[in-house]
Amino acid sequence: EHYEFRTQKKMSFKVVIPSYQRYDKLKKFTLNYLDKHNIANKDIFIFIREDDPEAYKYLILRDFGYNVITSKIKGIGFTHNEITKHFKEDEFIVEIDDDLKELKDQLKRPILSFRKAIDSIINRMKQEKISYSGIYQCNNAMFMSQCKEYTYDLRYCLGLLRIRCIKKDIILETNYSEDFENCILHYIKDGKILKNNWICGITSNYMPGGCDGDGRNIETEKKDKQFLAEKYPTYCTLFERKNGRFDLRLKHKK
Numbered sequence: 123e124h125y126e127f128r129t130q131k132k133m134s135f136k137v138v139i140p141s142y143q144r145y146d147k148l149k150k151f152t153l154n155y156l157d158k159h160n161i162a163n164k165d166i167f168i169f170i171r172e173d174d175p176e177a178y179k180y181l182i183l184r185d186f187g188y189n190v191i192t193s194k195i196k197g198i199g200f201t202h203n204e205i206t207k208h209f210k211e212d213e214f215i216v217e218i219d220d221d222l223k224e225l226k227d228q229l230k231r232p233i234l235s236f237r238k239a240i241d242s243i244i245n246r247m248k249q250e251k252i253s254y255s256g257i258y259q260c261n262n263a264m265f266m267s268q269c270k271e272y273t274y275d276l277r278y279c280l281g282l283l284r285i286r287c288i289k290k291d292i293i294l295e296t297n298y299s300e301d302f303e304n305c306i307l308h309y310i311k312d313g314k315i316l317k318n319n320w321i322c323g324i325t326s327n328y329m330p331g332g333c334d335g336d337g338r339n340i341e342t343e344k345k346d347k348q349f350l351a352e353k354y355p356t357y358c359t360l361f362e363r364k365n366g367r368f369d370l371r372l373k374h375k376k
Contacts, residue, residue, distance in 0.1 A: 163188045169191045203294055206292065253312055270319060282323045283323050
């Protein structure tokens with residue numbers, strides 16, 4: 123009774139889920155969540171690799187109306203480029219990780235209508251002429267409540283859930299730092315990105331597999347982040363954390 127079941131003639135967005143070696147997690151979490159919110163299977167696009175040992179399981183989902191797209195592309199960054207190629211210019215898509223359990227607001231209340239929440243974000247993106255939007259990075263009511271509901275400057279947006287207005291000229295060069303690169307490239311293009319500090323996602327963190335798991339380690343991640351820091355010094359800075367891992371700070375040094 124708490125969810126939105128009203129039938130709409132046409133969805134304003136497509137739901138896109140890259141997945142690799144996590145068929146069971148996909149069904150248990152993200153697909154179950156979308157089904158609970160009455161998102162039609164025909165509006166869900168699942169991108170998989172041809173060499174995935176579980177590919178035959180994913181392909182069965184076509185019998186239930188899901189769109190399962192196969193490719194030889196490896197790495198999450200290059201998979202996002204493949205997704206960009208697949209959809210039309212200016213089409214809105216919502217990219218979600220395959221282990222999303224739930225979306226919550228800044229008061230830790232469950233989002234009762236996924237469709238309404240995304241539609242409200244897309245409407246703001248259209249008003250502000252923004253092609254990229256993300257959500258808050260952790261489920262922390264205290265931190266979220268201290269932030270403005272929406273911000274438009276260059277800030278990190280978690281790759282868990284992002285809304286993109288497809289722009290064919292946005293082409294990623296990194297696999298293991300694509301979340302940072304997406305923020306930077308869309309910010310350069312539009313002069314702003316939309317971060318929704320009122321909403322966050324709950325996932326099954328650190329599950330094995332995933333599109334970024336093939337070849338990702340401390341060194342490959344550091345290499346990609348160094349590449350971005352050198353190519354876009356006006357927008358990001360490389361630094362070393364206390365645990366020895368390298369990360370980026372995003373800020374437009376005007």
